[in-house]
Amino acid sequence: MSKRAKALFLSLLSLVVSLSFAGSAIAASTGRELNMPQGVTEVSQAAYDIHMIMVWVCTVIGVGVFGFMFYVMYAHRKSRGAVAENFHENLVVELLWTIVPAIILIVMAVPATTALMKVYNTENPDIDIKVTGYQWKWQYEYVGEGVKFMSELNTSSDEIYGRAPKGEHYLREVTQPLVIPAGKKVRFLITGNDVIHSWWVPDFGVKRDAVPGLFTSAWAKTDQPGIYVGECTELCGLGHAFMPVVVEVKEEAEYNEWLAGKKAEAAEYASTIGKTWTFDELMVRGEEVYTRSCASCHQADGKGIPGVFPALKGSPIALGPPEGHIGILINGVAGTSMQSFADQLSEVDIAAVVHYERNAWGNDVGDVVQPVDVLNYKQNQ
Amino acid sequence: MAHGPAKGIGRWLFTTNHKDIGTLYLWFSFAMFLLGGFFAMVIRAELFQPGMQLVKPEFFNQMTTMHGLVMVFGAIMPAFVGLANWMIPMMIGAPDMALPRMNNLSFWILPFAFAILTSTLFMDGGGPNFGWTFYAPLSTTYAPDSVNYFIFAMHIMGASSIMGSINIIATVMNMRAPGMTYMKMPLFVWTWVITAFLLVAVMPVLAGAVTMMLMDINFGTSFFNAAGGGDPVLFQHVFWFFGHPEVYIIILPAFGVVSQIIPTFSRKPLFGYSSMVYATAAIAFLSFIVWAHHMFTVGMPIAGELYFMYATMLIAVPTGVKVFNWITTMYKGSLTFETPMLFSIAFVILFTFGGFTGLMLSIAAADMQYHDTYFVVAHFHYVMVAGAVFSGTAAIYYWLPKWCGKMYNETMGQVQFWVAFVGFNIAFMPQHFLGLAGMPRRYADYGLQFADWNMVSSVGAFIYGGAQLMLLFNVVMTIRNGKPVSDPKVWEGAEGLEWTVPTPAPYHTFATPPTVK
Numbered sequence A: 001m002s003k004r005a006k007a008l009f010l011s012l013l014s015l016v017v018s019l020s021f022a023g024s025a026i027a028a029s030t031g032r033e034l035n036m037p038q039g040v041t042e043v044s045q046a047a048y049d050i051h052m053i054m055v056w057v058c059t060v061i062g063v064g065v066f067g068f069m070f071y072v073m074y075a076h077r078k079s080r081g082a083v084a085e086n087f088h089e090n091l092v093v094e095l096l097w098t099i100v101p102a103i104i105l106i107v108m109a110v111p112a113t114t115a116l117m118k119v120y121n122t123e124n125p126d127i128d129i130k131v132t133g134y135q136w137k138w139q140y141e142y143v144g145e146g147v148k149f150m151s152e153l154n155t156s157s158d159e160i161y162g163r164a165p166k167g168e169h170y171l172r173e174v175t176q177p178l179v180i181p182a183g184k185k186v187r188f189l190i191t192g193n194d195v196i197h198s199w200w201v202p203d204f205g206v207k208r209d210a211v212p213g214l215f216t217s218a219w220a221k222t223d224q225p226g227i228y229v230g231e232c233t234e235l236c237g238l239g240h241a242f243m244p245v246v247v248e249v250k251e252e253a254e255y256n257e258w259l260a261g262k263k264a265e266a267a268e269y270a271s272t273i274g275k276t277w278t279f280d281e282l283m284v285r286g287e288e289v290y291t292r293s294c295a296s297c298h299q300a301d302g303k304g305i306p307g308v309f310p311a312l313k314g315s316p317i318a319l320g321p322p323e324g325h326i327g328i329l330i331n332g333v334a335g336t337s338m339q340s341f342a343d344q345l346s347e348v349d350i351a352a353v354v355h356y357e358r359n360a361w362g363n364d365v366g367d368v369v370q371p372v373d374v375l376n377y378k379q380n381q
Numbered sequence B: 001m002a003h004g005p006a007k008g009i010g011r012w013l014f015t016t017n018h019k020d021i022g023t024l025y026l027w028f029s030f031a032m033f034l035l036g037g038f039f040a041m042v043i044r045a046e047l048f049q050p051g052m053q054l055v056k057p058e059f060f061n062q063m064t065t066m067h068g069l070v071m072v073f074g075a076i077m078p079a080f081v082g083l084a085n086w087m088i089p090m091m092i093g094a095p096d097m098a099l100p101r102m103n104n105l106s107f108w109i110l111p112f113a114f115a116i117l118t119s120t121l122f123m124d125g126g127g128p129n130f131g132w133t134f135y136a137p138l139s140t141t142y143a144p145d146s147v148n149y150f151i152f153a154m155h156i157m158g159a160s161s162i163m164g165s166i167n168i169i170a171t172v173m174n175m176r177a178p179g180m181t182y183m184k185m186p187l188f189v190w191t192w193v194i195t196a197f198l199l200v201a202v203m204p205v206l207a208g209a210v211t212m213m214l215m216d217i218n219f220g221t222s223f224f225n226a227a228g229g230g231d232p233v234l235f236q237h238v239f240w241f242f243g244h245p246e247v248y249i250i251i252l253p254a255f256g257v258v259s260q261i262i263p264t265f266s267r268k269p270l271f272g273y274s275s276m277v278y279a280t281a282a283i284a285f286l287s288f289i290v291w292a293h294h295m296f297t298v299g300m301p302i303a304g305e306l307y308f309m310y311a312t313m314l315i316a317v318p319t320g321v322k323v324f325n326w327i328t329t330m331y332k333g334s335l336t337f338e339t340p341m342l343f344s345i346a347f348v349i350l351f352t353f354g355g356f357t358g359l360m361l362s363i364a365a366a367d368m369q370y371h372d373t374y375f376v377v378a379h380f381h382y383v384m385v386a387g388a389v390f391s392g393t394a395a396i397y398y399w400l401p402k403w404c405g406k407m408y409n410e411t412m413g414q415v416q417f418w419v420a421f422v423g424f425n426i427a428f429m430p431q432h433f434l435g436l437a438g439m440p441r442r443y444a445d446y447g448l449q450f451a452d453w454n455m456v457s458s459v460g461a462f463i464y465g466g467a468q469l470m471l472l473f474n475v476v477m478t479i480r481n482g483k484p485v486s487d488p489k490v491w492e493g494a495e496g497l498e499w500t501v502p503t504p505a506p507y508h509t510f511a512t513p514p515t516v517k
Helices: A002-030 A042-075 A091-119 A252-272 A279-293 A322-331 A347-359 A371-380 B018-046 B057-092 B100-122 B147-174 B187-218 B232-266 B273-286 B291-295 B302-314 B316-330 B339-362 B364-370 B374-404 B410-437 B448-481
Strands: A127-134 A137-142 A147-151 A178-181 A186-192 A197-201 A206-210 A216-220 A226-232 A245-250
Touching (some): A042 A091, A042 B316, A042 B339, A091 B316, A127 A178, A127 A197, A127 A206, A178 A252, A186 A197, A186 A206, A197 A245, A206 A216, A206 B364, A322 A347, B018 B100, B018 B448, B057 B147, B057 B187, B057 B232, B147 B187, B232 B291, B232 B374, B273 B316, B291 B302, B302 B316, B339 B410, B364 B410, B374 B448
Antiparallel strands (some): A127 A137, A197 A206, A226 A245
């Protein structure tokens, strides 16, 4: 027994040591981060600092406690001839190990409180951006600027399902990133459209739930231009892993140029609503919109998922009069995952996707749905 | 004296014997443990590489949900109820549980609950896919049709738990042997009484939450529907008012088990018995006033965040007291390292590690980064798996000889321990790094930067899964071919009434109450 116990003890120790070395070695060789990022804002730095304080406090206590425990396991083994003593009470040590940890906690509460106050300092922003979580994309609205767009995953389903090699930015790329200026305090007003999402940018230290019917706020100010990638962190359905957050921080001048461009785009776009589109133009655009906004539920082949998401191929709505079909997109279907797309898609995109769904996968209604039809529908409501 | 067990299947269907019912609970929970483990293997196999290979995202979500539900409500909770059934009457010198027929009922409704829950996987639209925390409105307005079956199953489980708890409270309050005062009860009994009070207090809250869901889904109410004037955040407050005490419901009986085993193999009485009792009570009280630390990112006012942060930090004090007492029990003892002791020591180390990450998570500003990432997944698997499951495994090895009169094979037990210990750490240690590096939990797929650690974690999970099959093998081999033991004490250092009855424990014990000095 003695040899076995010693062997056990040694193997336990060597295991712990070798595991931690193996861990750091793997980490070093692959260059992967093992720790929380320090990020580029005051808030992310505060979170990192308090995190590191906690890591060190826990490490010191852990080394002390486990060190003593390993010593006991070595020194007081029966196989070494240890004879048990019979003491089982000592008020002084009980009080000590109640009061000392309590004091440590009180001391730690001070930096923890100041860090949290930084997180909550959302006063006096330079820019307000409304962030809305949708199943499974983000909408960004520059409050007071008339600029609003959806930001969706830009990784193809071929890459996800292994039919094509995965790109360098796999699941970290979106159709349009959120753009903010460097050096300005940006306040994010966050809400949800359907279920609860959570908007997270690790490098900003910003994570806020996007709750339907509620606005929460967070803020970021950084001097470092660059592209910062985050995630949705509240389970929101089957596309939960497929709605990344990408934020591009630009120098102020560049940002202003970009914003002016977006405004011009919006104005120009308004003029295309009146244009008469051809059958094929609508099919091309409709397929794009479908792949981006509809295929995650109704599937690329329009067959849906039985019992979960209805098929569009052969569906009476897709084959019936266009008004009914447009109505579903504008109003959604209450009590289901079918959301209203009135705020998400433009009239042109709604017309194109309705047209596409009526004429793809063997659906062959053959008529043409124009953006003006969508506009008329909205106005008649 | 009284008769033995009935013959055939009727023995198990109609039994009111605490030992039979304990056995039923234990086997049932082990079956659920394997089922929940199978779901975990599906999750880890899909996450072995980036990209979707084996399952679709909607099925992946059903797997994470069912894994959580089955492990929490089907494996861990019934396992400890089984241990309570077997051991509490023998530990306090009672002939049986106070309410034996209710005992039968509280067990036999459980298989129906889990049959209903599992059957949802085969329904149109699939099973629950909204996480074991089932946040509204994902679990109401946007839920699959099978959610009604889920709600019914939760109600049955809650009823079972409440009945089991009332039984334990009634037994301990009324059926202690003469001289067995409260402050002489073994710590396992103490932790279970306190757990039972927690269960009676919070299970109705869970029932309220799922009933409000039922009303929202089927009867047009809007408790959690913002469009109808309700509030999705209300759901989270109600759920976590149940959910936080729930995690202590899981861990307190585990504390009790370890507090029995460590003194036995240290050959020395538990250090600081009364402070252990008070610490358990303090943890139970605190568990009611910290629930919103699960909701730091939901947008509470800063005053609320600060209160929940301070209250949560406080839990470290009584938890620390327990750890210090366990280690001091070992100090100047005469230690041997049989399998139950190995699992208990691993429990102390790994649970304490999970406690450290818990303390980190309590710091609201840092939690903004940790929340809903794999850091949290790693944290609660350190406290739940290395906590509850390791302690449950220790309990099985520790009491199995008393139950069946056969000794397990020590070498096989120790091999199983090391496989479980190594597999567990390979599976869950890297998840801390994944979370800090930014991988959210409940992700069916992930970016390439997370690929390495996910692969390591999956390998560890498979090893850990294999260790559970070894446990099953060890238990079956012990029952069939184990070396017979007849010493009532079984273990040299064992103390307590359960070690005064013959080995194996006869069908009826303490028909005449013993007298405790």
